[in-house]
Amino acid sequence: MASTPMDIDDAAAIPSLNIMRTLGVNVPSTTAVSDVISSFRPTKLFQRDDLKEGKPKPYVLSIDFDDPGELCMTSESDETIQIYNVKDGRHDKSLLSKKYGVKLAKFTHASSSIIYASTQQNDAIRYLATHDNSFIRYFEGHEAAVTNLALHPGADNFISCSVDNTVLIWNIGTKQWTGKLFLNTPYLSAWDPSGNVFAIASPSSGSILLYDYRNYGKAPFSVFDVLKARGRADPEAAFKGWTKLEFSNDGKHLLLGSRGDGHFLLDSFDGSLKAYLKKPGASTRRVAAGETEGGNVESSGECCFAPDGRYVLSGAKSDLLVWDTLMAPGSDKVLEPVHVLEDKRETAVVAYNPRYNMFATADQDLMFWLPDPNL
Template sequence: MADLAPPPTTKVSDVITSFRPTKQFKTSTPVSYTSIDHDDSGEFLLLSRTDDTIQMYNTKAGAPAKELKSQKYGSALARFTHHSQSIIYASTKGDDAIRYLSMHDNNFIRYFRGHEGRVTSLCLSPSGDQFMSSSLDGTVKLWDHRSSSAQGELRFEDPWLTAYDPSSTVFAVASPTAQAVVLYDLKNFDKPPFATFDLADVEKRYVHLGQRPAEGWTGLEFGNNGKFLLITTNGGGHYLLDAFSGDLVHYLHKSSGNGVTSRLAPGDPRPDPTSVYTQADACLSPDGRFVIGGSGSQSGLVVWDSQDSSGVDKVLKPSADLPSAKSAAVVAYNPRFNLLASADKDVLLWLPDGDL
């Protein structure tokens, strides 16, 4: 099969409105995908699923690559390390450990134990073997792949989400219940945060658009350009912040109704055992300019352009719709190629359509 991925030299802005689904991977059983991640090379895609499996796809070939079963421990938040054949993921059964797995021989390399509540966030340092986790036990832990012991720990009120900045010198911790994001210098993480972004007043402004203050934050991401910090939510929209000042740049309003999605955020109350948690249903493009995500209750994807200044009260509506018959609960932009991936019940690969 010919490679699906287009050359990486095309500017994102030249193709962003022309993405269309080119490959669909159907599931034979009723499952939901809960996390999504590309490896550094852009060749592979990794997804956690509610049937306690981890699915890997070769995005260049447009074909399944491997299925990993974790029925004993469950699986969530599967992430590639900087080696495409090694991953980390959070347990959902038995304990709250993070597991480090070699996909080459399907053997565990190491366990990272210490959390006493469900892990809500896993993020890799862009430049090394370090990673961070947050948990419902109220802690953020700093780890190194080479050691099973945490390298550091911070305690918060409900720190659901974490993210490294592109330089790996700063990290952010987000707490929706506190309605705040705090920034730390990685080398001095044991010192107080050097910045605090209070979003309490911001959240009040958009209640009429389906936003629920102090709950529903699903993802946290720095833009590769260093300018933006994206907070995704399962409410009416997402928050795009200035990464330096914390000021709201845009409230990214979803296109369908009030935009509320059915997936739970990491810390949302669980109404029943079948409730599905998920990571962000939107992401920043590699150039840091665009946000691509689900449209809420409707199918397909939408695109917001951060350079669009047409919004009133900083409410930015999508600048483009990317049609599909399938909904998107998790979305990821390939770091090396102009290729999108989304999933809900099925997995879709998206490429620019040259005829549009």
């Protein structure tokens, strides 16, 4: 099989990834995702060169891109934040959070500031300026580990979920939460593209609750029963092991990732099962949101939508899986992957660039994927 030569990140070498061939010159690529989705290949592997000899390699806990798609950020299990320049294909800076730990790091709508959850000392969410690694604000209110952070698509307001059975709504300009919901295992959250609706996933109840952002103090306006909607799909995955909740950019679908043998693609209006995205192989070793069994490493989710809303990507024990949501599933609603992108590494975290045709995956090393121009 033809493939794009892979670059290995080396501090002593000049970055060689010609990512501009895909990203264009100062403008987003206009190539449709459907034209390139089958040609993605692992193209640039970043390996940490700042680790002391004999020290175990950390795990990547989350991946996020800034709004312009020019920066990629990871939070890692050695209490560091790593930032990469996408266009140049190089490591940009490393930030330390040794005192508080770090997970679920997300860019705000200003690329120079981020929010992230703590892993030690307390359960505060921290607001950090990346240019000088200084804290702007602490968001205190949770009494147990934070399981998810979801940033509003149009404003610097965000939602946090926790194993303390609360959901907090924040305005980034003030340290006090502006709203609080008491729910049973509200471990995942997501905003719809308009920012007018948010969803909360509760695995123990097997349900997803939809709220009107302007009236979130009232009861949810809709409750999706995943266990009922699943049809013949994996019953275990319908009420435990949930890893990701995400709306498609067209607002039509809701993706519920699971550690079971597939993910759920739901209609975002009525909660019906559009397709059960069947994994042909084993899932990753990461624990699901809110789970701690076996002391395994957390993750911000191993699946995501492509920006066009048509394709779903998912990591696995090996290879990267791609489903086409426009394909009709079988009578049992099971949909098989349309592409299997070869990579023998485990893929435990996946994020698609919001502006350019590239995405990133990780387990212990970060990988950039680009379309192979020769295919």
